[in-house]
Structure formats: structure tokens, C-alpha cells
Amino acid sequence: MNHPGTPALKAAWAAVGVPRAHESAQLHVLGQATYTDDIPELQGTLHAALGLSQKPHAKILAIDLAAVLQARGVVAAYTAQDIVGSNDCGPIIHDDPILASGLVQYVGQPIFIVVADSHDNARRAARLASVTYEELPAVLTPQAAKAAHSYVLPPMQLKRGDYQAAFERAPHVVTGELSVGGQEQFYLEGQISYAIPKEDQGMLVLCSTQHPSEMQHVVAHALGVHAHNITVECRRMGGGFGGKESQSALWAAAASIAASKLKRPVKLRADRDDDMLVTGKRHCFYYEYAVGYDADGKILAAKVDMVLRAGFSADLSGPVATRAVCHFDNSYYLSDVEIRAACGKTNTQSNTAFRGFGGPQGAIAIEYIIDDIARNLGRDALDIRRLNFYGRNDAEGRNVTPYGQKIVDNVIVELSAELEASSAYRVRRAAVDAFNRSSPVLKKGLALTPLKFGIAFNVTHLNQAGALVHVYVDGSVLVNHGGTEMGQGINTKVMQVVAHELGLDIAHVRATATDTSKVANTSATAASTGADLNGKAAQDAARQIRERLAAHAVKLYGGDAAVVDFYDNAVHVNGHVVAFTELVQKAYLARVQLWSDGFYATPHLHWDPKTMNGHPFSYFAYGAAVSEVLVDTLTGEWKLLRADVLYDAGQSLNPAIDLGQVEGAFIQGMGWLTTEQLWWNAAGKLMTHAPSTYKIPGVSDCPEDFRVRLFNNQNVEDSIHRSKAVGEPPLLLPFSVFFAIRDAISSVAGHRVNPPLNAPATCEEILKAIAAVESADAGAA
Structure with missing residues (x-):
């Protein structure tokens, strides 16, 4: 041509x-x-299952596997003593055994591997083991961990300015506490690994994992061979959400150990109940806060102590806590702050990565505080949020985070203003108030919440x-x-x-x-x-x-x-x-x-973990959401009537995919804050370990009126085609749902009382908060 x-x-x-x-x-x-379980099985493939601890904290006095080995179809069973290499699958600190040896630290901790001719035979056989325990005291909650000074890592602290002096000068003060629960990743495809021995000590591991290189390292160490002997492959996962970042290591290692011993392919596929019992989840947090502010609602001093339920080992709790500390500010300039975070050691599953990775847990605390301040002053919370937003330039002196990173891409003022207008927030606020005055049982709530989320691994070399x-x-x-x-x-x-x-x-x-x-x-x-x-x-x-x-x-x-x-x-x-x-x-x-x-x-990144200062993020993603809910004050039931979402994806690489990610994150985050309750009984067993006992959002929970748009922007950093990340940040958008529910509860007493609402805001939690508000209002009267 x-x-x-x-x-x-x-x-x-x-x-x-x-x-x-x-x-x-x-x-x-x-x-x-x-998916991994769909890959045609090679001739001679065996199937594995894990034998799990029945105690939260105990010494193992004896393990009798005789009945296991005699069960139908069983080929072999292995304990920690059969691991020739390193019995460890911890991603950072070596405190997480593949198989418990001498000590169990949570109900559901793997003790042995059973290998049989079928998946069902392996699972049935695993239940036949006889394990003798000597029980030890168990710590189950972050509050108990704090009281016992039980931590997997030394507590961390970030300071800027002089909090105490600023707090003492503040004309108004708000103090309180808050509990925010964890969350099961609930990927549709469970944990699974298929280990296939190759020549000369080689091993091919087909694994549902977000981190093939880490699986390669864990398997190599467990087998006592070099990394070049191990190949890990993953074509796709049926969901991950962080639950397959480090937690897939146990399954990859166990399958590979058995395959290496037997010189036959071994598949280890977790049943949903076993998956939920064994694996870590989103960290739940307990907060204590004290904040000073002026008559307009401007924050002058802020202090928060966060304790997270790390579980029995460190896993990724350190980086999660670090990100929570770095996201406590969310979209707000905080001049004088003290932020503390401690990773409580508990006899529960070792909690791990989950979409947002501590960012949502850090940011929700400041949003709760601002919600308190607004109600104390009789103001709309949006006005208090806007007053405390980060500034746009050096002249204002309000554009540096508590950890020392200058914000050069701030669009939260324009973005939130655009959403306020497009959602008709002010008109709807008046309509909600009018509805509540005439409705004694059903109450509406409305909230607009912003987000600012840093993008990059907060461990520099991973970028x-x-x-x-x-x-x-x-x-x-x-x-x-x-x-x-x-x-x-x-x-x-x-x-x-x-x-x-x-x-x-x-x-x-x-x-x-x-x-x-x-x-x-x-x-x-x-x-x-x-x-x-x-x-x-x-x-x-x-x-x-x-x-x-x-x-x-x-x-x-x-x-x-x-x-x-x-x-x-x-x-x-x-x-x-x-x-x-x-x-x-x-x-x-x-x-x-x-x-x-x-x-x-990624260029320009640096971070000092000792001073908790530096430039840990390449850029920030921004967004905001408005949610309107209807709450039945007699039953605690509620419904999301409408959600308006505006998210900054920069110059989106693919608007269709990005919109889908925002929608999915919104609903998943809404589940975390409203329905997805993790509950351990007094014996330390997770009782919400199946779809029958753990409530994720369904189609009926999505609002009929769901308006999601991308903000017209481009990244100031030289990201790929000036786009911005869209995986984790939108999970903060359904803060608006939680605070709309709190707004509806507050209306029961004419917004004179701050509802003590914890997350998830289940129907029971909503009713408890309503009762507390009514009691406090009656006492004040």
C-alpha cells in the first residue's frame, strides 16, 4: 500500500x-x-485433606493416625515431622508453621495431611484422627490482647506536631471508642493447589494464588530445594480479594509435600467450611479516640489508638497496620496528631490481606469522629468534612500528610462538589428531615463521604x-x-x-x-x-x-x-x-x-518504618459517595434506597471494567460494614464458617437506584496512560451507607445524641444503638 x-x-x-x-x-x-480444579487430572492423581485443630490454644501431647491410615482409599498421612525442609509459610516473619508441631494456636489450624484416592475419602479420613491436647489460656479479642499486652509485633506510632498542647487549647472535645469487624474474602473459587512432580526434584504447582513467586519460595523451602526446581502457574482465580496473597502458601506447600513424598500428583482443594476455618480474614479493629476541635468544627488535635486482631501469627499484619496509620487522615488535614496501632496476638486465624489492606479500617475512624463533631455542633456532616479537607497548595500549608508526603494531586474539593450537585444532596437532606418528622417508625438517613487512598506497596521494593x-x-x-x-x-x-x-x-x-x-x-x-x-x-x-x-x-x-x-x-x-x-x-x-x-x-518512593515518615505512595485516588437508607426502628432492618458514586480513575484504561470494579467494591464494602459478621464462640471456634451462617450481600441488597460515574481527571504522575488504580480505593465508598444508617438512628432523638453504632451494623447492632440513643435522650431530658 x-x-x-x-x-x-x-x-x-x-x-x-x-x-x-x-x-x-x-x-x-x-x-x-x-480454573485450577478444572485442569484435567493426570493419571495417578491423589487427593489431600487437612486434619485441623479442635482447640484454640493447646499443647499437642499425642497424635494417633491409625484410624486415618486404615480408612478407605487412604494412601498416606504426614505430620510436621515429615517435612524435610522448612516448616513455615509466613510471608514476612517465620512464625507460621505449615503444620502445627507441638502447639496449636487456633481452632482450625492444620496438624496433618491425609492423602487418599479421592477428595471425599481424604476428608472423611481426616476426621478419624485422635489428638490429645493439654489446653492453655486463649486470647480471642483485640481488647483482650491489649489488656494482656499480647502482640505479634511491637506497637507502632506516628506523631506530628504537639497533640497534647493542641488538645488542651481546643474549645471542644470529643472522645469515644469504636469496634469494626473483620470480613471473610469469600472468593467463589476456594483455596486449591495441584502439585505435579517433575524430573530431577522438580515440581509444577498449579495454584489459585495472587503471589506465584511467594508460593515458589515457600514450596522450595518446604521441600529443601532451590527455587529453580519449582514452577508455579496460575491462569486465573475465581476471586482473590487478598485472601490468596499469602494464605495460598499453606495449600501449595501441603500439596507439594505430599506429591514429593509419594512421587505422584496431589491435589488439595479446600471445602468451604475448612477454607473459612483455616484462613485469615480482614483484620477487625478496636479504636479509642480523643479529638479537639473549634466552634466551626475544624479539627485541632486528633489522637487514636487502634488495636487489630492479628491472629496467632504476624502474616501481613505489620503492613496492614502501617497502611491503617497512613490512612487515618483520609481526606483531611490533621495538624497535630498521635496515631498508634498495635497488632494484637489472638488465638484465632492469622488475619491477612483484604481489599483495602488496612486503608478502610484506618479511614473509617476519622469519618466516625467527624460524624460525632457534626452532630455535637448541630451541623451537616458534609460541611464539617469540607472544612477539614486537605488544601491545594503550599501557600495554604494544608497539603502535607502526617507521614510527610506532600499531596500534589488533590481533587477532593471539586469531586465532592460535583457529586453534591449531581446527587441533589441538599434537596434530599431537606426531604429526609421532613420524612423523619412525620414518620415515627421508619427513619431515613443520608450521608456523603469522601475518600483519598494512596497507591503503591508500602514496602518499597515490591513496587x-x-x-x-x-x-x-x-x-x-x-x-x-x-x-x-x-x-x-x-x-x-x-x-x-x-x-x-x-x-x-x-x-x-x-x-x-x-x-x-x-x-x-x-x-x-x-x-x-x-x-x-x-x-x-x-x-x-x-x-x-x-x-x-x-x-x-x-x-x-x-x-x-x-x-x-x-x-x-x-x-x-x-x-x-x-x-x-x-x-x-x-x-x-x-x-x-x-x-x-x-x-x-515505580519511581520516587521511600519510607522509613522507624520514623513512619516518607513518600510511600506514588499518587492518590479520590472518590465520594452519597447513600440514602431507610431503617425500621422496630426490627433493625434497613434498605439502601439510592447510591450516587463518583470515582477518580484518572484517564481510565477501560471504563467498562473500572465501573464494574467500583460497583463491586461498593457492594463488598457495604457487606463488611453491615451484614458480614464474624463470630467466635467461647471455645474459640469460628461459628460463621459457611454460607449458611455468614451473610454476604445478595442481588436484593443492591440499591434499585445505583448511579456510578468516573470523575473526569488524569493522573499527574506518569502512570500507565495517566490512569489510576481502581481495585481497592472504592471499598471506602460505602462508608456513606454506614453513616447514613447512623444518621437515621440519630434522627430517633432529633440528632441530639451520637449513636454508639459499631460495624457491622447488623439488625441487632442497629437496635442496640437505637435503644442507647433513646435512653441517652431520655436521661438528658
């Missing part, structure tokens, strides 16, 4: 910034998407990624990167980035399974960094190939390599339009390299 491409066509063509279906959407709908891009002679492209696909669309976005870089339609690009033998030393797909890091790495690889092809095109057709354009499945060079496939074939014949690796490391 010898006609030049038109500028209009180039301007209209783009593979990023446009809605695209999820790359596996059709496979999902047709039931053809292959790196690699990718491989191959261009085949027929012009098709294959990309492999270190991120894992759990339904969030990372593969779709990376494919779009590569397609855009090479000027191709996305149909020309395919993403393959995450594989430690292809891209090594990867970070977990977590902290909302998946597309940011892996998209940049894949872009780097594709750019190198494009530059080689451009140079070859100039050799063939003349011109300047710097102005060669790639778009619309063609290469535009010196007045010629050459099909991409044609140029690739010519480049192959000329021995031009048609594959490349790419790498990316």
Missing part, C-alpha cells in the same frame, strides 16, 4: 481508554474458563514488575506478565496496553498464564498496583519491539524512525502504509528480534 494514513484515523484509533469486554468474559458465561512480549511471524502477539488474573481484568488491560503500543486491535493480542518460569521474582497482585506495574512493564517490552520494527521500516521505505506511526493494524512510514503482519514477516527474514522483556519500578 502506498497511500498515507489520515490524521483523523490516527486520532480516532485507540486500544486504551475505551470500554472493552473482559478477555475471558465469553469463557466465563459459557462455563469454559479453566516492581516484569513482562515478556512475543510477536509471531503471522503478526499475532503473546504477552506474559507477573500479575495474576482474579476477575479484575488485569489481563484485559495489559492486552490493551500492548495492542495500543503496537497499533493493533486487541484481538491480535493474547495473555498467557502467570508463570514463575517466564517472569521471575514478581510481586503479589495486590495493593491496587496490578495494572500500574504490569501495564508499564508490558508497555516497555512492546515499545522495544516497536522501535526495532520502526527502524527496519525506515530501512525498507526511508524516512525517520522517530515519526513512524503504528495504528489501525498497520505501520505508517514515509508515505507508505504497510500492514503490521507484512512488516513483521520482513523483519523476521532480516533477523530482527521480535520479542522483548520489559521492566518497571
Whole structure:
């Protein structure tokens, strides 16, 4: 072809910034998407199950597995003494055994592995073991852990200014406490690993995990071999939400230990009850706070003590607590603060990553405090929030976080103002008040809450990624990167980035399974960094190939390599339009390299964990939501009538996927704050360990009027195509639901009393808060 491409066509063509279906959407709908349990089993495959502790804290005096070994179909059983390498699966501190040895520290802790000819036979056999215990005292709650000074890590503290002096000068003071529960990840696909022995001490582990490289390290250590002996592969997960970041290690290690012993493939698939009993969840938090403020509601001094239920081992509790400390400010400038966080050691599951990773738990405390202040002053909480927002520039002196990072991308004022207008917040506030005056039983509540969420791992070295891009002679492209696909669309976005870089339609690009033998030393797909890091790495690889092809095109057709354009499945060079496939074939014949690796490391990050100061985040994502609820004050039942959401995704890579992520995060966060109650009995057993006893939101819980939009913005940082992360931050948006419920409860006493509402705001918790409000109001009268 010898006609030049038109500028209009180039301007209209783009593979990023446009809605695209999820790359596996059709496979999902047709039931053809292959998850780990769907992979055809090799001949000779065995199945494993775990024998679990029945005590929360006890010495193991004896284990009798005779009945287990005699059970139908059983091939072998293994205890900690059979592990030839390291009996540890802790991601940071080595305090988390694969199998308990001599001591159990929670009900559900694995003690032994049973291997049988079928999944059911293995599970039945695991129940036949006889374990003799010597029981020890158990600590079950964060409050009890604090009282006993029981911590998995030393407590941390962040200070700025002089809190005590500012507090003493403040004309008004609010103090209180708050409990916010944990949350089960409730991924649809449970924990599963399939370990396949290979020659020369090799092991292929097919694993549902967010962190293949960590699984590689844990398995290698458990088997006592080098990392290069172990390959971990994950094509997709049926959900992760943080529950498969470190917690998948136990399952990968147990399956691999059995497979290595028996020299046969072994699959370990967790039943839902076992999964929920064994694995950690979102950390629940207990807060004590004291805040000084002026007559307008401006915060002058803030102090909060947070204790989180870490569980029996450290897992990721340290980084979770750090992020909670760094998100206590949310969208507000706090001049004089003391923020403390302690990781309480309890005889419960070792809690772990969950979407938001401590950020939601940190931010909800300041929102609760602002809600208190507004009610104490008889003001709308939105006005108090706006008064305390971060400033926009150095002249105001209100744009530096308590940990010392300057905020240069603040859009919360404009974003919240846009949402206030589009949701008709003021008009609806008046309508809600009017409704409540005439309705003695049913009460409405309304709230607008903002969010500011830092994006990056708060451990600096984890902010790196690699990718491989191959261009085949027929012009098709294959990309492999270190991120894992759990339904969030990372593969779709990376494919779009590569397609855009090479000027191709996305149909020309395919993403393959995450594989430690292809891209090594990867970070977990977590902290909302998946597309940011892996998209940049894949872009780097594709750019190198494009530059080689451009140079070859100039050799063939003349011109300047710097102005060669790639778009619309063609290469535009010196007045010629050459099909991409044609140029690739010519480049192959000329021995031009048609594959490349790419790498990316997020710049400008630094953090001092001792002083809790630095620049831990690449940028901030912003958002706000308005929720309107209806509460039945006689039963505690409630309904979300309408939700208006505005989220800052920067220049979205894929608006369709991003809107879906915001919607999903909103409903998941709403579940955490309202219905998803974790309950342990006095014996330390988690009783909410199945769908029959644990209430996640259903379709009927979604509001009929659900208005979700993306804010028109672009990232000030050089992120991938100036987009912003969208995985975790939107989980803070349903704060508006919780505070709308609190607003409705408050109306029972004419907003004269701050309702002592804890999360989750179950019907029982709502009724308790209503009774407390009525009692306090009657006492004041």
C-alpha cells in the first residue's frame, strides 16, 4: 500500500481508554474458563485433606493416625515431622508453621495431611484422627490482647506536631471508642493447589494464588530445594480479594509435600467450611479516640489508638497496620496528631490481606469522629468534612500528610462538589428531615463521604514488575506478565496496553498464564498496583519491539524512525502504509528480534518504618459517595434506597471494567460494614464458617437506584496512560451507607445524641444503638 494514513484515523484509533469486554468474559458465561480444579487430572492423581485443630490454644501431647491410615482409599498421612525442609509459610516473619508441631494456636489450624484416592475419602479420613491436647489460656479479642499486652509485633506510632498542647487549647472535645469487624474474602473459587512432580526434584504447582513467586519460595523451602526446581502457574482465580496473597502458601506447600513424598500428583482443594476455618480474614479493629476541635468544627488535635486482631501469627499484619496509620487522615488535614496501632496476638486465624489492606479500617475512624463533631455542633456532616479537607497548595500549608508526603494531586474539593450537585444532596437532606418528622417508625438517613487512598506497596521494593512480549511471524502477539488474573481484568488491560503500543486491535493480542518460569521474582497482585506495574512493564517490552520494527521500516521505505506511526493494524512510514503482519514477516527474514522483556519500578518512593515518615505512595485516588437508607426502628432492618458514586480513575484504561470494579467494591464494602459478621464462640471456634451462617450481600441488597460515574481527571504522575488504580480505593465508598444508617438512628432523638453504632451494623447492632440513643435522650431530658 502506498497511500498515507489520515490524521483523523490516527486520532480516532485507540486500544486504551475505551470500554472493552473482559478477555475471558465469553469463557466465563459459557462455563469454559479453566480454573485450577478444572485442569484435567493426570493419571495417578491423589487427593489431600487437612486434619485441623479442635482447640484454640493447646499443647499437642499425642497424635494417633491409625484410624486415618486404615480408612478407605487412604494412601498416606504426614505430620510436621515429615517435612524435610522448612516448616513455615509466613510471608514476612517465620512464625507460621505449615503444620502445627507441638502447639496449636487456633481452632482450625492444620496438624496433618491425609492423602487418599479421592477428595471425599481424604476428608472423611481426616476426621478419624485422635489428638490429645493439654489446653492453655486463649486470647480471642483485640481488647483482650491489649489488656494482656499480647502482640505479634511491637506497637507502632506516628506523631506530628504537639497533640497534647493542641488538645488542651481546643474549645471542644470529643472522645469515644469504636469496634469494626473483620470480613471473610469469600472468593467463589476456594483455596486449591495441584502439585505435579517433575524430573530431577522438580515440581509444577498449579495454584489459585495472587503471589506465584511467594508460593515458589515457600514450596522450595518446604521441600529443601532451590527455587529453580519449582514452577508455579496460575491462569486465573475465581476471586482473590487478598485472601490468596499469602494464605495460598499453606495449600501449595501441603500439596507439594505430599506429591514429593509419594512421587505422584496431589491435589488439595479446600471445602468451604475448612477454607473459612483455616484462613485469615480482614483484620477487625478496636479504636479509642480523643479529638479537639473549634466552634466551626475544624479539627485541632486528633489522637487514636487502634488495636487489630492479628491472629496467632504476624502474616501481613505489620503492613496492614502501617497502611491503617497512613490512612487515618483520609481526606483531611490533621495538624497535630498521635496515631498508634498495635497488632494484637489472638488465638484465632492469622488475619491477612483484604481489599483495602488496612486503608478502610484506618479511614473509617476519622469519618466516625467527624460524624460525632457534626452532630455535637448541630451541623451537616458534609460541611464539617469540607472544612477539614486537605488544601491545594503550599501557600495554604494544608497539603502535607502526617507521614510527610506532600499531596500534589488533590481533587477532593471539586469531586465532592460535583457529586453534591449531581446527587441533589441538599434537596434530599431537606426531604429526609421532613420524612423523619412525620414518620415515627421508619427513619431515613443520608450521608456523603469522601475518600483519598494512596497507591503503591508500602514496602518499597515490591513496587516492581516484569513482562515478556512475543510477536509471531503471522503478526499475532503473546504477552506474559507477573500479575495474576482474579476477575479484575488485569489481563484485559495489559492486552490493551500492548495492542495500543503496537497499533493493533486487541484481538491480535493474547495473555498467557502467570508463570514463575517466564517472569521471575514478581510481586503479589495486590495493593491496587496490578495494572500500574504490569501495564508499564508490558508497555516497555512492546515499545522495544516497536522501535526495532520502526527502524527496519525506515530501512525498507526511508524516512525517520522517530515519526513512524503504528495504528489501525498497520505501520505508517514515509508515505507508505504497510500492514503490521507484512512488516513483521520482513523483519523476521532480516533477523530482527521480535520479542522483548520489559521492566518497571515505580519511581520516587521511600519510607522509613522507624520514623513512619516518607513518600510511600506514588499518587492518590479520590472518590465520594452519597447513600440514602431507610431503617425500621422496630426490627433493625434497613434498605439502601439510592447510591450516587463518583470515582477518580484518572484517564481510565477501560471504563467498562473500572465501573464494574467500583460497583463491586461498593457492594463488598457495604457487606463488611453491615451484614458480614464474624463470630467466635467461647471455645474459640469460628461459628460463621459457611454460607449458611455468614451473610454476604445478595442481588436484593443492591440499591434499585445505583448511579456510578468516573470523575473526569488524569493522573499527574506518569502512570500507565495517566490512569489510576481502581481495585481497592472504592471499598471506602460505602462508608456513606454506614453513616447514613447512623444518621437515621440519630434522627430517633432529633440528632441530639451520637449513636454508639459499631460495624457491622447488623439488625441487632442497629437496635442496640437505637435503644442507647433513646435512653441517652431520655436521661438528658
